[in-house]
Amino acid sequence: MGKTEFCAYKASSHHKVLMLLFFVILCLSFFPPLSSSSSLSFDFYTGTCPAAEMMVKDTVRSASDLDPTIPGKLLRLLFHDCFVEGCDASVLLQGNGTELSDPANKSLGGFSVIDAAKRVLEIFCPETVSCADILALAARDAVEFAGGPNIQIPTGRRDGRISLAANVRPNIIDTSFTLDEMAKVFTAKGLSMDDIVTLSGAHTIGTAHCSSFNDRFKLDSNGNLTLIDSSLDRQYAAHLTKMCPSGAIDDSVTVSNDPSTPLLFDNQYYRILLEHKGLFQSDSALLNDERTRNRVLEFANNQDSFYERWAVSFSKLTGIGVKTDDEGEIRQSCSLSNNR
Structure with missing residues (x-):
């Protein structure tokens, strides 16, 4: 009996209420809801954008082939993002008073790679993959393309709406630190x-x-x-x-x-x-x-x-301060919040 037939099975009138409850629970186990998970998972985009990680990886590979300094830039960009507001792509937001306006972030690079990956993903999976996930995956892939280990990380991060220059210095590591x-x-x-x-x-x-x-x-x-x-x-x-x-x-x-x-x-x-x-x-x-x-x-x-x-x-x-469910948004552009 197939899943659909099984879920549509009708119980006898004597056990109708109890069996109905049983089959509802069973059907939900076969077909889980499509809403976002309350935490990160390794199969977060399986049902909504199964090629998401591949598209990010291909973008990073192409950029790294053209410019071998890209991996280092992407890795540094991730650090500066995660240590301030958490891994929520707040460092990508542009505008007066944002994290990018702090001198400590003046020399950051790799933004064009994130933007390129986002453009591709918006074509095939519009409003689905967060900039925060793109950045985390891109930094992960950058390490691999520079000769480092190939590792797996969960996804499901959402993009933050807050980006303040005042939050940068208290949270990042200075090169002169003890x-x-x-x-x-x-x-x-x-x-x-x-x-x-x-x-x-x-x-x-x-x-x-x-x-x-x-x-x-x-x-x-x-x-x-x-x-x-x-x-x-x-x-x-x-x-x-x-x-x-x-x-x-x-x-x-x-x-x-x-x-x-x-x-x-x-x-x-x-x-x-x-x-x-x-x-x-x-x-x-x-x-x-x-x-x-x-x-x-x-x-x-x-x-x-x-x-x-x-x-x-x-x-x-990459798990520091992540935002999930309704805590953030899925930006259409990584440099701008949707409400702007």
């Missing part, structure tokens, strides 16, 4: 000390502007290198001063976070930490503190261990 300062922010997001070490591994790809690290060293009046941060390798510091002269502010100059394999998502980031070549003070802090040093050593010596832990920490990252 481990205690980082731990305070991470803990507030439900992330652990292990997550700090693991997610800092995102610095294995991407670039940074001079202003994010040139306070760690300087040149004296005779042109000799004077280290401010003794945890930085002197030869590496000398190299950085040539690229970023002390006191110079040039947004056109960028330096690879990982000088060895800047375009590969690997464990080389942890190896350069052992060489005291972490670009940021927040990088060096991981090696210099006993609470995180052993995990740095582990990841430096075992890339598989880093990849396994990355899958766990990245999943936690």
Whole structure:
């Protein structure tokens, strides 16, 4: 007997009420409601846009093939989104006073990739896939295309309507932070000390502007290198001063976070930490503190261990402050809220 026939079966009049209730419950189990789940799930778009993840992945692949710096930009974009209002694409909203207007977000990139994926999805699945999911999936795929692990993350995020510049600085990690300062922010997001070490591994790809690290060293009046941060390798510091002269502010100059394999998502980031070549003070802090040093050593010596832990920490990252059901919206354009 097929499902439709089974659900239409009529009970005898003697048991009509009880059997009717039974069959209603049974039919609902065969055909669950189409409304959004109250939480994220791995099959969220199965019935509404089954090719959603493939369309995002194809968009990221094409963009990365044309510009190998795209993966690093997408990963950074996700961090700056999730740490402020949660993973709700609030960082994508444009306008006066939005998160994008804060100087800390001035150098963010990868927006065109998210917009391109959204345009494709709006053609085939209009008003269905959130920008928040697109961003999370795009960052996930970016890691894979940069040589990192292929992992699965649940979907079902909705887009937030609030984006305020005033919320940026209290919630993001500054490159000059100590481990205690980082731990305070991470803990507030439900992330652990292990997550700090693991997610800092995102610095294995991407670039940074001079202003994010040139306070760690300087040149004296005779042109000799004077280290401010003794945890930085002197030869590496000398190299950085040539690229970023002390006191110079040039947004056109960028330096690879990982000088060895800047375009590969690997464990080389942890190896350069052992060489005291972490670009940021927040990088060096991981090696210099006993609470995180052993995990740095582990990841430096075992890339598989880093990849396994990355899958766990990245999943936690993309679950920060997500909005589901009626808490948000599905934007038609990722840069504008629907009510504008």
